[in-house]
Amino acid sequence: MQWTDSGLILSVRKHGENSVIIHAFSREKGRYAGLVRGGVGRRLRGILQTGNEVELTWRSRLADQLGSFTVEARKSRASMLFDTPGALAGGSSALSLLDIVLPEREAHATLYKATLLLFDALADAPDIWPLLLARWELGLLGEIGYGLDLSSCAATGATSGLVYVSPKSGRAVSREAGAPYHDKLLPLPGFLRARKLDEDAGEEVSPGDILDGLMLTGYFVEKFISEHHPGVHLSARGRMMTVLKRRYAPELKEKSRENDPT
Numbered sequence: 001m002q003w004t005d006s007g008l009i010l011s012v013r014k015h016g017e018n019s020v021i022i023h024a025f026s027r028e029k030g031r032y033a034g035l036v037r038g039g040v041g042r043r044l045r046g047i048l049q050t051g052n053e054v055e056l057t058w059r060s061r062l063a064d065q066l067g068s069f070t071v072e073a074r075k076s077r078a079s080m081l082f083d084t085p086g087a088l089a090g091g092s093s094a095l096s097l098l099d100i101v102l103p104e105r106e107a108h109a110t111l112y113k114a115t116l117l118l119f120d121a122l123a124d125a126p127d128i129w130p131l132l133l134a135r136w137e138l139g140l141l142g143e144i145g146y147g148l149d150l151s152s153c154a155a156t157g158a159t160s161g162l163v164y165v166s167p168k169s170g171r172a173v174s175r176e177a178g179a180p181y182h183d184k185l186l187p188l189p190g191f192l193r194a195r196k197l198d199e200d201a202g203e204e205v206s207p208g209d210i211l212d213g214l215m216l217t218g219y220f221v222e223k224f225i226s227e228h229h230p231g232v233h234l235s236a237r238g239r240m241m242t243v244l245k246r247r248y249a250p251e252l253k254e255k256s257r258e259n260d261p262t
Helices: 085-101 108-122 129-143 175-184 207-228 235-259
Strands: 002-015 019-026 030-034 051-060 068-075 163-167 172-174
Touching: 002 030, 002 085, 002 108, 019 051, 019 068, 019 108, 030 051, 085 108, 085 129, 085 207, 085 235, 108 129, 129 207, 163 175, 172 175, 207 235
Parallel strands: 030 068
Antiparallel strands: 002 019, 002 051, 019 030, 051 068, 163 172
16 A cells, blocks of 8 residues: 655654654645654655655555655745744644544645645735635534534524624524523624634734634544543643734734723
8 A cells, every 4th residue: 555645743742762653634634643664764854844845655555554654845834933932932833733633544735735835925915814814613513513604593593793602502693692692602703603814804803803713623633532532631731722812912902902992
């Protein structure tokens, strides 16, 4: 058995004295594990960094065995984030989520393409990657069968005024229908309802909106993990949220002052 594909390094774990076992997210084959002989050596150490885009060749005598990888460098995405701690935290969170929630050996080509676009933004668009990360997590939920229905109100069928999401059903709720249950519903920021990013062009997305979006997607990601991977903790995502809350703290404080009539 053998195949060759491009992919992203998700995680690396030492195996024996000289080898490592890597998990990679490949374009056509999905999440795959394999042994890399000599992976701790100088030549491969720089290539086998989480987040790097690589060319993978997987070989095994039988399809259900672990198999081994031959890895060649394609694009050193990891090094592009070293000098930007916030973006590095965002990338680490995304890679960790993929490694935890994706089933093995199941193709997710659309998600792979979206992940490359996310990593491009992490490196080149420091002002918008948190917004893109929230939309990426929304797409990830759909890929793993936990997609949210944000098209109409769960209670009335209305398609406008959707400002909440039910934590039980994952469906949108309108402002009017959700008012009596305001404290029990999750905020739905407008940028997550838009189908395309350019639909948000006429409306500013505030730091509060971005945090609300990430708290919304994070709620359902954690719900999925508690059901399917009990005992697993999203430590990388927690660090990313801490970084973003610290980053947005001055703007949120200023907004709070503007809204305070006293």
